Amino acid sequence: MTSLPATFAALSDATRFAIVERLMATGARTAGELADVAPISAPAISRHLRVLREAGVIEQRIEGPKRIYSVRPQAIRAISDWTMDHRTFWEGSLDRLARALENRELDE
Amino acid sequence: MTSLPATFAALSDATRFAIVERLMATGARTAGELADVAPISAPAISRHLRVLREAGVIEQRIEGPKRIYSVRPQAIRAISDWTMDHRTFWEGSLDRLARALENRELDE
DNA sequence: GAGTTAATTAACTCATAAGCTAAATTGTGT
DNA sequence: ACACAATTTAGCTTATGAGTTAATTAACTC
Numbered sequence: 001m002t003s004l005p006a007t008f009a010a011l012s013d014a015t016r017f018a019i020v021e022r023l024m025a026t027g028a029r030t031a032g033e034l035a036d037v038a039p040i041s042a043p044a045i046s047r048h049l050r051v052l053r054e055a056g057v058i059e060q061r062i063e064g065p066k067r068i069y070s071v072r073p074q075a076i077r078a079i080s081d082w083t084m085d086h087r088t089f090w091e092g093s094l095d096r097l098a099r100a101l102e103n104r105e106l107d108e
Numbered sequence: 109m110t111s112l113p114a115t116f117a118a119l120s121d122a123t124r125f126a127i128v129e130r131l132m133a134t135g136a137r138t139a140g141e142l143a144d145v146a147p148i149s150a151p152a153i154s155r156h157l158r159v160l161r162e163a164g165v166i167e168q169r170i171e172g173p174k175r176i177y178s179v180r181p182q183a184i185r186a187i188s189d190w191t192m193d194h195r196t197f198w199e200g201s202l203d204r205l206a207r208a209l210e211n212r213e214l215d216e
Numbered sequence: 217g218a219g220t221t222a223a224t225t226a227a228c229t230c231a232t233a234a235g236c237t238a239a240a241t242t243g244t245g246t
Numbered sequence: 247a248c249a250c251a252a253t254t255t256a257g258c259t260t261a262t263g264a265g266t267t268a269a270t271t272a273a274c275t276c
């Protein structure tokens with residue numbers, strides 16, 4: 001359902017990425033409070049919020065006429081888990097690179 | 109330079125994601141060896157490889173008539189670092205704290 | 217230097233995505 | 247019920263992206 005590529009797609013837009021960072025830093029916020037993440041119209045922000053919600057990155061709590069948004073921790077955790085699944089790849093490779101630089105040996 | 113949204117954009121396509129997973133699992137591979145990640149034409153694969161390369165996710169080594177591709181460990185590490193920057197957000201919000209604590213030795 | 221192999225670039229089509237303005241929706245206060 | 251405030255939905259325009267086939271580049275072999 002919420003596949004990793006779908007999550008990445010949601011975070012691939014600079015405005016949406018900024019929204020997510022803002023929400024993680026400050027906690028839940030209304031759509032109006034997120035208006036200044038980018039110089040675009042309110043409908044545009046609203047659309048981005050919808051995309052993030054449909055991708056499972058954020059969730060919406062309705063409180064009166066306001067919509068309060070927050071990041072779903074699972075979404076970020078899923079990304080973290082994926083990188084950790086491949087930890088041996090990038091950790092080991094970086095080690096090799098570091099060693100190669102130290103030894104001035106660039107084999108393979 | 110290679111911003112995180114740009115990296116996410118590169119990984120937002122299912123075919124490109126599959127290419128990256130394949131490369132991480134098997135190590136460096138030629139374009140031809142990646143042909144079967146999706147039922148699309150060779151030019152389509154080539155285009156995906158270019159997108160991944162321009163986003164800094166993979167790199168190319170030319171060897172005769174072959175192009176050998178591999179994932180740049182820094183790209184995956186950058187994603188991991190980002191999730192870790194916000195670790196307090198998603199860790200604190202989840203009930204899976206135990207597992208996180210178990211992995212603490214891997215921090216830093 | 218012609219042929220073969222490996223892969224890319226070119227030119228094009230079609231679908232999706234992002235932006236806008238204007239209209240509609242939904243709850244709150246009078 | 248009426249007006250207001252906070253957002254979203256609708257309808258439209260334009261840009262980007264993924265796929266195709268055909269043509270091109272690049273390096274090795276005979």
